[in-house]
Amino acid sequence: MRLINANKVSEIIKDALIKINYELDNSLVTMLKKAKDKERSTLSKSILDDILQNQEIAKSRKAPLCQDTGVAVIFVEHGLDVRIDGNLYEAINTGVRLAYDEGYLRKSVVKHPFNRENTKDNTPAIIHTKLVEGDKVTFKIASKGAGSENMSKVVMLTPADGIDGVKKLVLDTVFDAGGKPCPPIIVGIGIGGNFEKSAMLAKEAILRDLEDSSDDPLIRSLENELLAEINALGVGPMGVGGETTCLAVKINTFPMHIASLPVAINIQCHSARHLEVVL
Numbered sequence: 001m002r003l004i005n006a007n008k009v010s011e012i013i014k015d016a017l018i019k020i021n022y023e024l025d026n027s028l029v030t031m032l033k034k035a036k037d038k039e040r041s042t043l044s045k046s047i048l049d050d051i052l053q054n055q056e057i058a059k060s061r062k063a064p065l066c067q068d069t070g071v072a073v074i075f076v077e078h079g080l081d082v083r084i085d086g087n088l089y090e091a092i093n094t095g096v097r098l099a100y101d102e103g104y105l106r107k108s109v110v111k112h113p114f115n116r117e118n119t120k121d122n123t124p125a126i127i128h129t130k131l132v133e134g135d136k137v138t139f140k141i142a143s144k145g146a147g148s149e150n151m152s153k154v155v156m157l158t159p160a161d162g163i164d165g166v167k168k169l170v171l172d173t174v175f176d177a178g179g180k181p182c183p184p185i186i187v188g189i190g191i192g193g194n195f196e197k198s199a200m201l202a203k204e205a206i207l208r209d210l211e212d213s214s215d216d217p218l219i220r221s222l223e224n225e226l227l228a229e230i231n232a233l234g235v236g237p238m239g240v241g242g243e244t245t246c247l248a249v250k251i252n253t254f255p256m257h258i259a260s261l262p263v264a265i266n267i268q269c270h271s272a273r274h275l276e277v278v279l
């Protein structure tokens, strides 16, 4: 049985959270540059230019990309032949605490829905664990801001709603969100499972590689169609109108009950901060 020191877990969580809050992924920057070149309106172009300049400044000065440095969301895929020599959840939360303190990241987590008292260290992280084959532990580490999260939703469609019902729901959700989730956005969609599983699928979908597409030909074509149709809505960068509302649509699916068609839509803003680390 392979053994991993719990301190190592805290260290990689801390380093990853600081890095993703200071630097946008290269593929995302490339997409934003292409979008800027394509935009015809001067205002939309200048907003994309501001976003690009902002990420350059954040990277060079080691400052957060956005004032909302989010809630830490960690997906853990834990191999059956490896063990952490300590409490995994405590190790992750220690990493979060250190990152938000040492990285000067805003602490955005409150203890209670109504008294709104800040926990003062951005813990607890939202942690999802899955057992997998092998002797590695994979951490998918994200900082998720509230602006885009608040525009997300889970809807229980019926099988009769079909693909057209899913498309209408996604387009209505993105259109109604307008500029609030800070477009250009990435749209993660979970279809199937049940109420909570669809939300997990959608969250995992926004953590997928920006360049990839679904292995399922039908879902892949739905991803492409939705990307084109969302961009045809004309919401544009930060909602000022234009051709770039969305950079990518990612759909994850799961088997479901014969009478259900659960659909979750998780919207990710342009400040898409996530990283995968394997121990």
Ligand code: SF4
Residues within 6 Å of the ligand: 066, 067, 068, 069, 144, 145, 146, 147, 148, 180, 181, 182, 269, 270, 271
């Ligand atoms: S939606 Fe994203 S870019 Fe907009 S304020 Fe929130 S974290 Fe920042």
